Amino acid sequence: MAFTVAIDGPAASGKGTISRAVAAHFGFAHLDTGLLYRAVGRRTMDGVEPIEAARTLTREDLARDDLRTGPVGQAASRVASIPEVREALLDFQRAFSRRDGGAVLDGRDIGTVICPDAEVKIFVTASDAVRAERRYLELREAGHEVTLDETLADLKARDRRDEERAHAPMTAANDAVLLDTTEMSIDEAVARAVALVQEKQ
Ligand code: C5P
Numbered sequence: 001m002a003f004t005v006a007i008d009g010p011a012a013s014g015k016g017t018i019s020r021a022v023a024a025h026f027g028f029a030h031l032d033t034g035l036l037y038r039a040v041g042r043r044t045m046d047g048v049e050p051i052e053a054a055r056t057l058t059r060e061d062l063a064r065d066d067l068r069t070g071p072v073g074q075a076a077s078r079v080a081s082i083p084e085v086r087e088a089l090l091d092f093q094r095a096f097s098r099r100d101g102g103a104v105l106d107g108r109d110i111g112t113v114i115c116p117d118a119e120v121k122i123f124v125t126a127s128d129a130v131r132a133e134r135r136y137l138e139l140r141e142a143g144h145e146v147t148l149d150e151t152l153a154d155l156k157a158r159d160r161r162d163e164e165r166a167h168a169p170m171t172a173a174n175d176a177v178l179l180d181t182t183e184m185s186i187d188e189a190v191a192r193a194v195a196l197v198q199e200k201q
Helices: 015-026 034-045 050-055 070-079 083-097 110-114 128-141 148-164 186-200
Strands: 004-008 029-032 103-107 120-125 177-180
Touching: 004 015, 004 110, 015 029, 015 103, 015 120, 015 186, 029 083, 034 050, 034 070, 034 083, 050 070, 050 083, 070 148, 083 103, 083 110, 103 110, 110 120, 120 186, 128 148, 177 186
Parallel strands: 004 103, 004 120, 029 103, 120 177
Antiparallel strands: none
């Protein structure tokens, strides 16, 4: 039976960690939809035209190990504003969301555009300072030379582009539950999300 959990929110809000933990808890499949846009953005850095890159995306493109960097994130948010790019990635995401056994998808427009009928919708937020610090620690851990200021500027630029684009902007669905993780530990945030899913099962 299909059961869809849609988890949206800005960069480094904690939505990825929460999504993976919720999927593991319930034995659901998980799709990080940001990775699709990152893979398309990465291909444009090699000179592939964005719509073409989205239409011909392969598993190898998704498996690259440099998709999590700041420049790829910026390239992702630029290609994400092109309607034809979003359209090219739509069927794959919808099919994933309706697979048997349950699915968690995280991104920016899952509750609004990709899965408007999702059984559970959560919009995860956190303060700018907390998000920048989380992403900074992640990047340093992965060996990237960045400063906290650069990381904050990077997140803000991306959020602005994601919120202001005309097509499928980042916004909470009317029926999404807001989960502000600013003052929460990972365990607390995951427990809250798990409880929200349990209520709907
Ligand atoms: O989630 P992540 O930070 O990896 O996403 C990278 C970029 O991909 C975002 O800044 C956003 O522009 C785009 N994106 C999107 N819709 C989604 C997921 C990601 O537009 N569902």
